[in-house]
Amino acid sequence: MNYTITPIFLGSVDLDKGDSLKGTPHGVPLKVVYSCFVLRDEKREPILVDSGLMSQKDIREQQLPYRAMDDAPDLLDALRLAGVDPEEIKTCILTHLHYDHACNLRLLPSLEKIYVQQKEILYALAPEKEDYRLYMLGENCGRIEWLDGVGKFVIVDGDVPIREGIDVILTPGHSRGSQCVLVDTAEGKYILTGDTVAQWESFEKRIPNSISFDDEIWHASCEKIAAAGAKLLPSHEVGVFERKVYG
Numbered sequence: 566m567n568y569t570i571t572p573i574f575l576g577s578v579d580l581d582k583g584d585s586l587k588g589t590p591h592g593v594p595l596k597v598v599y600s601c602f603v604l605r606d607e608k609r610e611p612i613l614v615d616s617g618l619m620s621q622k623d624i625r626e627q628q629l630p631y632r633a634m635d636d637a638p639d640l641l642d643a644l645r646l647a648g649v650d651p652e653e654i655k656t657c658i659l660t661h662l663h664y665d666h667a668c669n670l671r672l673l674p675s676l677e678k679i680y681v682q683q684k685e686i687l688y689a690l691a692p693e694k695e696d697y698r699l700y701m702l703g704e705n706c707g708r709i710e711w712l713d714g715v716g717k718f719v720i721v722d723g724d725v726p727i728r729e730g731i732d733v734i735l736t737p738g739h740s741r742g743s744q745c746v747l748v749d750t751a752e753g754k755y756i757l758t759g760d761t762v763a764q765w766e767s768f769e770k771r772i773p774n775s776i777s778f779d780d781e782i783w784h785a786s787c788e789k790i791a792a793a794g795a796k797l798l799p800s801h802e803v804g805v806f807e808r809k810v811y812g
């Protein structure tokens with residue numbers, strides 16, 4: 566089964582490369598996008614990979630400790646702009662449960678199944694204090710939006726087929742239970758790497774993201790991704806948006 570992959574633009578921000586890629590010198594600008602992806606085939610309803618960050622309205626009005634961006638649409642507007650009807654989405658795969666990947670679940674009325682790795686859920690429920698903000702658990706972090714998925718989570722452990730032509734593989738490193746999504750397309754296999762690999766450069770030069778709980782484990786996950794023999798679509802890579810659709 567072949568799918569098309571549509572990247573959904575959720576905002577962008579200019580960062581310093583030294584703050585984003587471990588051990589990289591400061592002073593070099595890095596444009597970082599926020600994104601999620603929609604997988605489509607002719608027969609079945611679309612699948613959403615990641616559900617994005619919270620609304621800009623919430624960030625600004627509640628002064629949440631997350632980046633406000635001028636060019637960031639809310640998830641539903643972004644989906645509609647890409648020709649996706651949010652009401653058609655019954656299945657979501659979350660690469661991990663960080664605030665910029667696992668919000669908005671309550672806004673998708675038809676959602677039935679949300680695939681998450683067991684290791685990610687277990688860690689998100691009781692993380693190290695320094696990771697509270699990433700999982701929306703701090704006192705000033707607003708709603709813990711990923712918890713809106715309770716009752717719909719399909720908890721997987723390891724490398725698991727989701728449907729014909731779509732598989733998830735466990736790739737810890739950035740977070741304890743990060744997973745990547747392998748997708749068959751007419752152009753061959755693609756892999757949606759979430760934040761395991763947030764930018765192409767991170768993979769090509771094997772430089773872990775500044776958020777990485779264990780670099781050795783991360784390197785092993787990179788080799789697993791390489792072994793999949795697929796083209797990478799990282800979640801924060803601006804170059805991904807040079808095309809409207811893949812496959």
Ligand SMILES: [Zn+2]
Binds near residue numbers: 661663739740760
């Ligand atoms: Zn992350």
